[in-house]
Amino acid sequence: MADLFDTPADGSTDRAPSGAGPRPLADRLRPRRLDAVIGQDHVLGPEGPLGVMLASGSLSSLILWGPPGVGKTTIARLLADETDLAFVQISAIxxxxPELRKVFEAARIRHANGQGTLLFVDEIHRFNKAQQDGFLPHMEDGTILLVGATTENPSFELNAALLSRAQVMVLNRLTPRDLERLAQSAEKELDRPLPLDGPAREALLEMADGDGRALLNLIEQVMAWKVAGPLDREGLATRLMRRATKYDKSGDEHYNLISALHKSVRGSDPDAALYWLARMMKGGEDPRYLARRITRMAVEDIGLADPQAQAVCLQAWETYERLGSPEGELALGQAIVYLALAPKSNAGYAAFKNAMSAATKTGSEPPPKHILNAPTSLMKEQGYGEGYAYDHDAEAGFSGQNYFPESMKRGVYYTPVERGFERELKRRLDYFAKLRDKRQGG
Incomplete structure (x- = not known):
């Protein structure tokens, strides 16, 4: 699979031999040196991890992790050139x-003859665990230097054993400035400017969505048009469809965006929260999943600081179920705004986790006998219910008795914050604590 391309610093490109058929623009602009790759200086620069490796002559196996069209395949090819290794490319798809065995055998023969092999594996995350394990002995004995490319988070998709033998290099999506440099290289290669005015040119870069290969494919389409003068945004939009937003409902992008949505709500930023909600909806996320996660946010991050928040979310969920898309999605948006602006507290969430931890540690400790029911005479003889104080009959409706196991120190799990309705709950909690100390002391 081709990746990111740029014209080399000396202006030369990787041109087809005389008589060869036409080549796509993306292929013609493939860099011939690592310093010509756009947008990955943090990895390839003199102080970047790959730059340091190459300068010291100690290249190790790598996993290149990044979105499509940012240079993964190109970098792998150029690394083979920099190190005089035989370049072999396969796709996990x-x-x-059987094919892997042939690749390893050929690499073993090269190794015996004094030449190493850089094995580039595109979409390496698509190999199963057993197939990934198959690379390990050949990496360890030096038969291959593995360079894997993946668009998915290696922490989730690759074996720990494989990751321990390779360094993960994170490649970034291209910025608008990177894409502009790429567009200028294309204009130089084609020896004419794009037939677009300034705003239309910006729109074209936006359509690429950080993908260099996609941009060059779009440019190739635009350059083929016969137009009298520069097109504006509207003229571009009528001739060119916008690329679908990159979003995988079961992949890394799904978890990244729901994390961004949740943290924007927690950070009381309704505008950012609405943006990430819209991104997920535009990507085709199931609104019912969003309704469930929004309700979870109300329980986890707002809790009793605003008891109404949970009800707002459930009402929004019900509204969506009754109206469907797209009208019902507005209710989810309104719920997000409410949550973002609500007072925040995770005291209830933390209290529940603390109580669960205490329950795990204390095992099977029985309740104190005075709060156990005694429906039989035997149970009464054992002291069940003896000394129980009925709270409704106590002064202020509060007896202050102990309700924890007798052998267990009283736990304190719920600590409300001084925000929203929890300010009132904290006042009540402090009142009961003082009254309990007084009753138990008496």
């Missing part, structure tokens, strides 16, 4: 165990 089309390669099975």
């Amino acid at each position: 089309f390669t099975g165990v």
Whole structure:
């Protein structure tokens, strides 16, 4: 799979031999040196991890993790050139165990003859655990130097054993400035400017969505048009469809965006929260999943600081179920705004986790006998219910008795904050604590 491209610093490009068929613009602009790759200086620069490796002559196996069209394949090819290794490329989508055996055998023969092999594995996360394990002995004995490319989070998709033998390099999506440099390289290669005015040019870069290969494909389409003068945004939009937003409802992008939405709500930023909600909806996320997660936010991050928040979320969820899309999605948006602006407290969430931890530690400690029911005479003889104080009959409706196991120190799990309705709950809690100390002391 091709990746990111740029014209080399000396202006030369990787041109097809005379008589060859036409080549896509993306292929013609493939860099011939690592310093010509756009947008990955944090990895390839002199102080970047790959730059340091190459300068010291100690290249190790790598996992290149990044979105499509940012240079993964190109970097792998150029690393082979920099190190005089034989370059072999396979795709996990089309390669099975028999093909892998042939690749390893050929690499073993090269190794015996004094040449190493850089094995580039595209979409490496698509190999199963057993297939990933198959690389390990060949990496350890030096038969291959593995360079894997993945768009998915390696922490979730790759074996720990494989990750322990390779360094993960994170490649960034291209910025608008990176994409502009790429567009200028394309104009230089094609020897004419894009037939777009300034705003239309910006719109074209936006359509690429950080993907260099996509941009060059779009440019190739635009350059093929016969137009009298520069097109504006509207003219571009009528001729070119916007790319679908990159979003995988079961992949890394899904978890990144729901995390961004949740943290924007927690950070009391309704505008950012609405943006991430819209991003997920535009990507095709199931609104019912969003309704469930929004309700979870109300329980976890707002809690009793605003008891109404949970009800707002449940009402929004019900409204969506009754109206459907797209009208019902507005209710989810309104719930997000409410949550973002509500007072925040995770005291209830933390209290529940603390209580669960205490329950795990104390095992099977029985309740104190005075709060056990005694429906039989035997149970009464054992002291069940003896000394129980009925709170409704006590002064202020509060007896102050102990309700924890007798062998257990009283736990304190719920600590409300001085925000929203929990300010009132804290006042009540402090009142009961003082009254309990007084009753128990008496």
